[in-house]
Amino acid sequence: MEKLVEVSDQVVRIDFVLGTKRRATVRLRSLCATASIAFKIQTSSPHKFLVNPPTGLIPPLSQSTLQIILKPQPQIPSSFPRSAADRFLIRTVRVGTAEAATTNPDTITSWTHDIKLKVAFVGPFLLRHAVNNGDRNAVKSMVKFQRTILTELSTREAESLYRVANRLDNSVDMLSLLFGAGLKVESTAGSCLEESTRWAEKGWSELHVAVAFDQTDEVSRLIKMGEHGTLDCKDSEGRTPLYLAASKGYERCVKLLAGAGANVDAKRNDGCTALYRAAAKGNRRMVKVLVDLGADPSVVADDRNRSAIDVARDEGYVSR
Structure with a gap:
């Protein structure tokens, strides 16, 4: 069936802030050159949303701009960024040129075309809420849905988000996600290192910290500063920086460390090497990287x- 209008976005994106009225703009563009298009907007959540205007007429090949208004909400959305409960329906019908001047869309009872719109709650407020709760899955969903959210933060907002994330029990994983998605903080890597005492119980060196956040520039800087003596230093579990990088899948860090002379066959406290761990996990890319760097696949690496x-054979990753 012929479409009558085109919408600017199939998702209504609300930059959510608790207890504050928020607005989003939706543009409707007529695809009809011979008649006006009447429209009516319906929502599944009239207690939460207003639409201005809720009805109207679009002249041929023209457009109309709607304001979706979220009333001040006393609670965080139960799901975000996508909202499972909230949605909009745009109903449209062709109106003859002669009837357009006297047509009142509020009185139309027969609509011929429907367009469904989903709702997404986005923005820095919800991102900070997710980070503050240590909800890595929610943060991952937000940065995937709103790809520029981190790069658009002000310097103050970015530094504040960094401080919140750095206090979490899962701070390494959270900060790694944020940095990888575009978070920029003045001297980010340096700030991480200044707070490296927080990782003292892990026995991490500066290289361990830089590797944990996949900060390749900082790894290069430390190597150039002559940190060769710490290339093979071990944390409380016996992991060298290269082992840690390999276990997290950070290929560039692995190559930088190996190129500087790090031991690719260094063993963890339980005897495992980086290559053994990669093989046990079936990480073919990392196995190839390590073998290309000279790792020995025949080194005995467990109590068996x-x-x-x-172990690759036992786990079914190679044929017997």
């Missing part, structure tokens, strides 16, 4: 006298 080759 198995090497990386053995």
Whole structure:
């Protein structure tokens, strides 16, 4: 069936702030050159949303701008960014040129075309809420849905978000996600290192901290500063920076460290090497990187006298 109008976005994006009226703009463009288009907007949540105007007429090949207004909300949305409960329906019908001047869309009872719009709650307020709760999945969904959210933060907002994330129990994973998605903080890596005492219980060196956040520039800087003596230093679990990088899948960090002379066959406290761990996880890309860097697949690396080759075979990653 022929479309009568085109919408600017199939998703109504609300920059949510608790207890504050928020607005979003939706544009309707007529695709009809011979008649006006009447429209009516319906919402599944009339107690939460207003639409201005809720009805109207669009002249041929013209457009109309709507304001979707979210009333001040006393609670955080139960789901975000996508809202499972909230949606809009745009109903449209062709109106003849002769009837357009006297047509009142409020009195129309027969609509011929419907367009469904979803609702998404986005913005820095909800991002900070998710980070503050340590909800990595929610943060990941937000940055995937609103790709520029982190790069558009002001310097103050970015630094505040960094401080919130750095206080979490899962701060390493959270900050790694944020940095990877575009969070920029003045001297980010340096700030991480200044607070490296927070990781003292892990026994992490500066290289461990830089690697944990996949900060390749900082890894390069530390190497150039002559940190070769710490290339193979081990944390409380016996992990070297290279082992940590390999376990997280950070190929560039692995290559930088190996290129500087780090031992690719260094063993963790339980005897595992980086290659053994990559093989046990079936991480073929990392296995290839490590082998290309000279890692020995025959090194015995567990209490069952198995090497990386053995564990890969036992886990079904290579044929017997």
